Amino acid sequence: MIKxxxxxxxxxxxxxxxxxxxLAGDELTAHLPFAPHLIGNPMIPALHxxxxxxxxxxxxxxxxxxxxxxxxxxxxxxxxxxxxxxGKPLDTYAQAVVKRIGRTISSVEVSAxxxxxxxxxxxxxxxxxxx
Amino acid sequence: xxxxxxxMFGTIIDNTPYMKAIGAYYAGASEDGITMAMPWREDxxxxxxxxxxxxxxxxxxxxxxxxxxxxxxINAFKAVATLDLRIDYMRPALPGHELKVTxxxxxxxxxIGFVRAFAYETSVDDPVAAAQGAFIVTALKSDATxxxx
Numbered sequence: 001m002i003k004x005x006x007x008x009x010x011x012x013x014x015x016x017x018x019x020x021x022x023l024a025g026d027e028l029t030a031h032l033p034f035a036p037h038l039i040g041n042p043m044i045p046a047l048h049x050x051x052x053x054x055x056x057x058x059x060x061x062x063x064x065x066x067x068x069x070x071x072x073x074x075x076x077x078x079x080x081x082x083x084x085x086x087g088k089p090l091d092t093y094a095q096a097v098v099k100r101i102g103r104t105i106s107s108v109e110v111s112a113x114x115x116x117x118x119x120x121x122x123x124x125x126x127x128x129x130x131x
Numbered sequence: 132x133x134x135x136x137x138x139m140f141g142t143i144i145d146n147t148p149y150m151k152a153i154g155a156y157y158a159g160a161s162e163d164g165i166t167m168a169m170p171w172r173e174d175x176x177x178x179x180x181x182x183x184x185x186x187x188x189x190x191x192x193x194x195x196x197x198x199x200x201x202x203x204x205i206n207a208f209k210a211v212a213t214l215d216l217r218i219d220y221m222r223p224a225l226p227g228h229e230l231k232v233t234x235x236x237x238x239x240x241x242x243i244g245f246v247r248a249f250a251y252e253t254s255v256d257d258p259v260a261a262a263q264g265a266f267i268v269t270a271l272k273s274d275a276t277x278x279x280x
Contacts, residue, residue, distance in 0.1 A: 011179070013175050051191065079217070083213045083214060
Protein backbone atom coordinates (compact mmCIF):
# COMPACT_ATOMS: atom_id res chain seq x y z
CA MET A 1 0.00 0.00 0.00
CA ILE A 2 1.34 3.37 -0.94
CA LYS A 3 0.11 6.86 -0.35
CA UNK A 4 0.25 8.40 -3.81
CA UNK A 5 -0.93 11.87 -3.10
CA UNK A 6 1.34 13.99 -0.99
CA UNK A 7 -1.01 16.89 -1.69
CA UNK A 8 -3.54 15.33 0.67
CA UNK A 9 -1.03 15.82 3.44
CA UNK A 10 -1.19 19.57 2.89
CA UNK A 11 -4.91 19.45 3.71
CA UNK A 12 -4.96 19.72 7.50
CA UNK A 13 -8.52 18.44 7.67
CA UNK A 14 -7.65 15.21 5.79
CA UNK A 15 -4.97 14.59 8.42
CA UNK A 16 -7.45 15.43 11.18
CA UNK A 17 -9.84 12.76 9.85
CA UNK A 18 -6.96 10.35 9.19
CA UNK A 19 -7.69 9.78 5.48
CA UNK A 20 -5.07 7.94 3.43
CA UNK A 21 -5.04 7.08 -0.25
CA UNK A 22 -4.15 3.66 -1.58
CA LEU A 23 -3.22 2.98 -5.15
CA ALA A 24 -3.55 -0.42 -6.83
CA GLY A 25 -2.52 -0.06 -10.45
CA ASP A 26 -4.46 2.95 -11.62
CA GLU A 27 -7.25 2.39 -9.10
CA LEU A 28 -7.45 4.84 -6.25
CA THR A 29 -9.10 3.84 -2.98
CA ALA A 30 -9.45 6.22 -0.08
CA HIS A 31 -9.15 4.65 3.35
CA LEU A 32 -10.48 6.08 6.59
CA PRO A 33 -9.18 4.06 9.55
CA PHE A 34 -11.58 3.99 12.46
CA ALA A 35 -10.81 6.43 15.26
CA PRO A 36 -12.89 7.23 18.37
CA HIS A 37 -13.21 10.94 17.50
CA LEU A 38 -15.18 10.03 14.34
CA ILE A 39 -18.16 8.73 16.32
CA GLY A 40 -21.45 10.60 16.06
CA ASN A 41 -23.64 8.49 18.29
CA PRO A 42 -21.71 6.82 21.12
CA MET A 43 -24.68 4.66 22.15
CA ILE A 44 -24.90 2.58 18.95
CA PRO A 45 -22.01 3.37 18.26
CA ALA A 46 -22.05 4.86 14.75
CA LEU A 47 -19.73 7.04 12.69
CA HIS A 48 -20.92 10.63 12.37
CA UNK A 49 -22.80 11.19 9.11
CA UNK A 50 -20.72 14.30 8.57
CA UNK A 51 -17.55 12.21 8.77
CA UNK A 52 -18.79 9.89 6.03
CA UNK A 53 -19.84 12.87 3.91
CA UNK A 54 -16.52 14.66 4.39
CA UNK A 55 -14.56 11.47 3.64
CA UNK A 56 -16.44 11.02 0.36
CA UNK A 57 -15.85 14.69 -0.55
CA UNK A 58 -12.11 14.24 -0.02
CA UNK A 59 -12.21 11.04 -2.11
CA UNK A 60 -13.93 12.93 -4.93
CA UNK A 61 -11.35 15.73 -4.79
CA UNK A 62 -8.42 13.29 -4.80
CA UNK A 63 -9.80 11.39 -7.80
CA UNK A 64 -10.51 14.64 -9.62
CA UNK A 65 -6.99 15.91 -8.97
CA UNK A 66 -5.62 12.66 -10.33
CA UNK A 67 -7.82 12.41 -13.41
CA UNK A 68 -7.54 16.06 -14.26
CA UNK A 69 -3.89 16.50 -13.34
CA UNK A 70 -4.58 19.56 -11.21
CA UNK A 71 -2.20 21.05 -8.74
CA UNK A 72 -4.88 23.00 -6.90
CA UNK A 73 -7.78 21.75 -4.80
CA UNK A 74 -11.14 21.67 -6.65
CA UNK A 75 -13.94 23.51 -4.86
CA UNK A 76 -17.28 21.78 -4.36
CA UNK A 77 -20.32 23.62 -5.74
CA UNK A 78 -22.94 21.21 -4.55
CA UNK A 79 -22.89 17.85 -2.87
CA UNK A 80 -25.66 15.27 -2.58
CA UNK A 81 -25.28 12.52 0.00
CA UNK A 82 -27.45 9.43 0.39
CA UNK A 83 -27.05 7.50 3.61
CA UNK A 84 -27.77 3.81 3.05
CA UNK A 85 -26.51 2.09 6.16
CA UNK A 86 -25.25 3.04 9.57
CA GLY A 87 -21.48 3.58 9.67
CA LYS A 88 -20.09 1.04 12.11
CA PRO A 89 -16.99 1.73 14.22
CA LEU A 90 -14.83 0.13 11.52
CA ASP A 91 -12.48 1.25 8.76
CA THR A 92 -14.28 2.85 5.81
CA TYR A 93 -13.25 2.81 2.16
CA ALA A 94 -14.37 4.89 -0.81
CA GLN A 95 -13.88 5.07 -4.53
CA ALA A 96 -14.82 7.88 -6.87
CA VAL A 97 -15.71 7.95 -10.55
CA VAL A 98 -15.27 11.19 -12.44
CA LYS A 99 -18.26 11.37 -14.77
CA ARG A 100 -17.14 14.46 -16.60
CA ILE A 101 -14.25 16.90 -16.47
CA GLY A 102 -15.16 20.24 -17.98
CA ARG A 103 -13.26 23.49 -18.22
CA THR A 104 -15.31 25.07 -15.45
CA ILE A 105 -17.29 22.25 -13.88
CA SER A 106 -16.66 18.58 -13.15
CA SER A 107 -19.04 15.90 -11.99
CA VAL A 108 -18.04 13.09 -9.62
CA GLU A 109 -19.76 10.13 -7.97
CA VAL A 110 -18.47 8.38 -4.86
CA SER A 111 -19.39 5.19 -3.05
CA ALA A 112 -18.28 4.37 0.49
CA UNK A 113 -18.29 0.95 2.13
CA UNK A 114 -17.00 -0.92 5.17
CA UNK A 115 -17.18 -4.71 5.17
CA UNK A 116 -18.18 -5.35 1.57
CA UNK A 117 -18.12 -3.09 -1.42
CA UNK A 118 -21.46 -4.55 -2.56
CA UNK A 119 -23.11 -3.03 0.52
CA UNK A 120 -22.19 0.66 0.43
CA UNK A 121 -22.95 2.70 3.55
CA UNK A 122 -23.34 5.94 1.57
CA UNK A 123 -23.06 7.43 -1.90
CA UNK A 124 -22.30 10.97 -3.00
CA UNK A 125 -22.72 13.00 -6.17
CA UNK A 126 -20.95 16.32 -6.46
CA UNK A 127 -20.10 19.12 -8.84
CA UNK A 128 -16.78 20.89 -8.55
CA UNK A 129 -15.55 24.24 -9.78
CA UNK A 130 -12.32 23.72 -11.65
CA UNK A 131 -10.72 27.18 -11.73
CA UNK B 132 -42.40 25.97 32.82
CA UNK B 133 -42.53 23.20 30.25
CA UNK B 134 -39.42 21.22 29.75
CA UNK B 135 -38.17 21.50 26.17
CA UNK B 136 -36.12 18.77 24.61
CA UNK B 137 -33.86 21.47 23.18
CA UNK B 138 -32.74 22.17 26.77
CA MET B 139 -30.75 18.95 26.40
CA PHE B 140 -29.00 19.94 23.16
CA GLY B 141 -25.95 21.44 24.84
CA THR B 142 -25.36 18.21 26.76
CA ILE B 143 -26.02 16.08 23.69
CA ILE B 144 -23.50 17.99 21.56
CA ASP B 145 -20.92 17.83 24.33
CA ASN B 146 -21.37 14.05 24.33
CA THR B 147 -21.08 13.64 20.56
CA PRO B 148 -17.40 12.74 20.03
CA TYR B 149 -17.07 14.14 16.50
CA MET B 150 -18.77 17.43 17.38
CA LYS B 151 -16.43 17.75 20.34
CA ALA B 152 -13.48 16.94 18.09
CA ILE B 153 -14.26 19.80 15.71
CA GLY B 154 -15.07 22.16 18.59
CA ALA B 155 -18.76 22.62 17.74
CA TYR B 156 -21.24 23.72 20.38
CA TYR B 157 -24.96 24.34 20.75
CA ALA B 158 -25.80 28.02 20.42
CA GLY B 159 -29.54 28.08 21.13
CA ALA B 160 -33.04 27.81 19.72
CA SER B 161 -35.16 30.55 18.21
CA GLU B 162 -38.07 30.94 15.81
CA ASP B 163 -35.56 30.55 12.98
CA GLY B 164 -34.54 27.14 14.25
CA ILE B 165 -31.68 25.46 16.05
CA THR B 166 -28.27 27.13 15.96
CA MET B 167 -24.85 25.57 16.37
CA ALA B 168 -21.47 27.27 16.16
CA MET B 169 -17.85 26.30 15.62
CA PRO B 170 -14.75 28.47 16.00
CA TRP B 171 -12.22 28.52 13.14
CA ARG B 172 -9.32 26.16 13.73
CA GLU B 173 -6.05 25.57 11.91
CA ASP B 174 -6.32 21.77 11.83
CA UNK B 175 -9.72 21.92 10.11
CA UNK B 176 -8.43 23.86 7.10
CA UNK B 177 -9.19 22.35 3.70
CA UNK B 178 -7.01 24.56 1.52
CA UNK B 179 -3.61 25.59 2.87
CA UNK B 180 -3.40 28.51 0.41
CA UNK B 181 -6.61 30.21 1.49
CA UNK B 182 -6.83 28.81 5.05
CA UNK B 183 -10.52 28.21 4.45
CA UNK B 184 -12.21 25.55 6.61
CA UNK B 185 -12.74 22.28 4.70
CA UNK B 186 -16.15 21.87 3.14
CA UNK B 187 -16.38 18.52 4.92
CA UNK B 188 -16.40 20.28 8.29
CA UNK B 189 -19.31 22.45 7.17
CA UNK B 190 -21.06 19.26 5.97
CA UNK B 191 -20.82 17.69 9.43
CA UNK B 192 -22.04 20.80 11.18
CA UNK B 193 -25.01 21.11 8.79
CA UNK B 194 -25.86 17.41 9.13
CA UNK B 195 -25.75 17.50 12.91
CA UNK B 196 -27.73 20.71 13.22
CA UNK B 197 -30.39 19.45 10.79
CA UNK B 198 -30.83 16.29 12.86
CA UNK B 199 -31.29 18.40 15.99
CA UNK B 200 -33.86 20.56 14.23
CA UNK B 201 -35.92 17.39 13.71
CA UNK B 202 -35.57 16.54 17.41
CA UNK B 203 -36.66 20.04 18.27
CA UNK B 204 -39.76 19.65 16.09
CA ILE B 205 -40.61 16.29 17.70
CA ASN B 206 -39.67 17.71 21.10
CA ALA B 207 -38.72 14.23 22.28
CA PHE B 208 -35.83 11.81 22.07
CA LYS B 209 -36.39 9.57 19.08
CA ALA B 210 -33.91 7.94 16.75
CA VAL B 211 -33.21 10.36 13.90
CA ALA B 212 -31.08 9.23 10.94
CA THR B 213 -30.03 11.15 7.85
CA LEU B 214 -31.63 9.78 4.69
CA ASP B 215 -30.15 12.31 2.32
CA LEU B 216 -28.49 15.65 2.50
CA ARG B 217 -27.88 18.14 -0.28
CA ILE B 218 -25.47 20.98 0.27
CA ASP B 219 -24.79 24.02 -1.90
CA TYR B 220 -21.52 25.77 -1.19
CA MET B 221 -22.02 29.41 -2.09
CA ARG B 222 -18.73 30.91 -0.97
CA PRO B 223 -15.70 30.02 1.15
CA ALA B 224 -16.08 30.45 4.91
CA LEU B 225 -13.98 33.36 6.21
CA PRO B 226 -10.70 32.20 7.78
CA GLY B 227 -10.43 33.09 11.44
CA HIS B 228 -14.18 33.57 11.89
CA GLU B 229 -16.58 31.47 13.89
CA LEU B 230 -19.03 29.56 11.70
CA LYS B 231 -22.70 29.24 12.61
CA VAL B 232 -25.41 26.93 11.33
CA THR B 233 -29.14 27.45 11.76
CA UNK B 234 -31.48 24.61 10.83
CA UNK B 235 -35.25 24.39 10.79
CA UNK B 236 -37.47 21.35 10.37
CA UNK B 237 -40.25 22.86 8.29
CA UNK B 238 -42.28 19.69 7.88
CA UNK B 239 -42.58 16.56 9.96
CA UNK B 240 -44.55 13.53 8.85
CA UNK B 241 -44.98 10.28 10.79
CA UNK B 242 -41.61 9.00 9.63
CA ILE B 243 -39.74 11.82 7.86
CA GLY B 244 -38.48 15.23 8.89
CA PHE B 245 -37.72 17.76 6.13
CA VAL B 246 -35.08 20.30 7.05
CA ARG B 247 -33.46 23.43 5.64
CA ALA B 248 -30.27 24.89 7.01
CA PHE B 249 -27.81 27.70 6.38
CA ALA B 250 -24.18 28.11 7.35
CA TYR B 251 -22.90 31.68 7.86
CA GLU B 252 -20.60 33.85 9.94
CA THR B 253 -22.78 36.82 10.83
CA SER B 254 -26.06 36.69 8.94
CA VAL B 255 -28.21 34.03 7.28
CA ASP B 256 -28.63 36.56 4.46
CA ASP B 257 -24.99 36.09 3.54
CA PRO B 258 -24.69 32.30 3.61
CA VAL B 259 -21.55 30.20 3.18
CA ALA B 260 -23.64 27.12 2.42
CA ALA B 261 -27.24 25.94 2.33
CA ALA B 262 -28.52 22.46 3.04
CA GLN B 263 -31.69 20.55 2.38
CA GLY B 264 -32.15 17.22 4.09
CA ALA B 265 -34.61 14.42 4.78
CA PHE B 266 -34.34 12.55 8.06
CA ILE B 267 -35.93 9.26 9.10
CA VAL B 268 -37.61 9.25 12.47
CA THR B 269 -38.02 5.87 14.14
CA ALA B 270 -39.16 4.64 17.51
CA LEU B 271 -36.27 4.26 19.92
CA LYS B 272 -36.52 0.57 20.72
CA SER B 273 -36.00 -0.55 17.12
CA ASP B 274 -32.40 -0.87 16.05
CA ALA B 275 -32.60 1.72 13.30
CA THR B 276 -30.45 1.74 10.20
CA UNK B 277 -28.37 4.73 11.06
CA UNK B 278 -29.24 6.42 14.26
CA UNK B 279 -27.14 9.46 14.74
CA UNK B 280 -27.13 12.60 16.67
